[in-house]
Amino acid sequence: MQAREALKKAVTTLSGAGIAIPEREASAILKDGLGINSLAVFKDDPTLTPHQEEKLEEILKRRVSREPLQYILGFVWFYGIKIEVGPGALIPRPETELVVEEVVKGVFPKTEAVSILDLCTGSGAIAIALSLNLPGADVTGTDISGSALVWAGKNMAANFDSASPHKIRFLKGDLFAPVGDSRFDIITANPPYIKEDVIETLPPEICCWEPRMALSGGAEGLDVVKRIISGAPEHLRPDGRLIMEIAGGTDIAALDRMSVDAGLRPEKVIKDYSGWDRVYIART
Ligand SMILES: C[S@@+](CC[C@H](N)C(=O)[O-])C[C@H]1O[C@@H](n2cnc3c(N)ncnc32)[C@H](O)[C@@H]1O
Known part of the structure; x- marks a missing residue:
């Protein structure tokens, strides 16, 4: 042929x-x-x-x-980096690059030795993109899924060797649990935020193939989001930032109230390429 x-x-x-x-x-x-x-x-x-x-x-x-093409080919481009993916890890999406961009363009003045916690790291896309673009950063990624972390480990091996000066590690556990009471300059997150009853209405590539744990944010889509906001103040340094991807259509006023109740100050919201509110930023 x-x-x-x-x-x-x-x-x-x-x-x-x-x-x-x-x-x-x-x-x-x-x-x-x-x-x-x-x-x-x-x-x-x-x-x-x-x-x-x-x-x-x-x-x-x-x-x-209807297996996703990215699983079949085994990779996706994310922030100019080849990220390996397969069953067990969410396929990183272009709008998630906005989280990386916000940090890289200097949301925080101390870019030299900034410490970053990437919650819900999945394939490690955000953590790896940040580490490669901020060589002075100390980056920790955490995820509850061992299968997702296998992909994060592969991506770390593909992008950093033992002689690399970059500081990056992946830890398994529920949100902040793997880092104890450590504090960071920046917390990034792309948590599962889809409402439970919406998942079945999504294309088969998503609802039948991507891990439920990576998609479902519970009945209102906010289960993990709420826990991240309430845990962030105890894990951020002064002048720290929480930079979190959210579902388009999320009630921003409600997120602001949660942030204030938790002890954070809402800072700004960034829209995605389709005009949806997509990245929520609050500070200590
Ligand atoms: C939407 S995916 C994001 C993956 C990756 N950060 C990205 O942007 O491609 C959400 C991730 O959160 C993880 N997750 C879900 N619940 C969690 C929890 N309670 N603690 C830690 N990770 C969790 C899932 O395993 C999944 O890898």
Whole structure:
């Protein structure tokens, strides 16, 4: 089979399975799954090896069952970094880059030796992006899921070697429990925040494949959010920041009341690319 024919086959198969943008996924499958980039497809139209043909069949079979493409290809780009993902870890989303951006652009003046706690770290995407972009930072990521932390460990190994000056570690446990009474300059978090009854209405790639524990924030979507806000003051230094991703449509006034009750001062809310309130920031 020639590459162009393979591309056409992928588009037809994916579109028949109801995949939203089949052309984009088909070209990602050829490039990242089979190692044939778009230029080669149109310029040289190479013949697929038997191994590539087999691989194409296998990828399309998995994708037609609505397994996320990122799990099949095994990675996603996040803040310019290749993050490995698979079942057991949430796939990092582009809007989560806003959390990283807020820290990197200097929400905190002491960027040199800033200490950061990334709660609900999952694949470690936020923690790793922060550590790579703030080499002086001391970054700790925590998550309750051992399966997610396996991915965080792989990503740490892929991005840092033992000679690396970066300080980064991942710990398993419930929110703040693994760090005891340690305090940090910045707490970042992308907690599970989807309302329980909304999960079943989401596309199969999300509701059937991504870990429930990474999605569900309980009946109102706020179970973990509330616990993060109430625990943050005891784990932040003076002038510290909580920088947390929230669900679009979250009642900001209610979050502000929770923050004030906990002893934090609401600072600002950042909108995502679609105009939803997406990142909530409060300070000590
Ligand atoms: C929305 S995912 C975010 C993953 C990653 N930070 C990202 O942005 O891609 C939420 C993560 O919170 C973790 N989690 C859920 N409840 C938790 C808890 N009580 N303590 C610690 N982690 C928790 C899940 O295992 C999951 O990895």
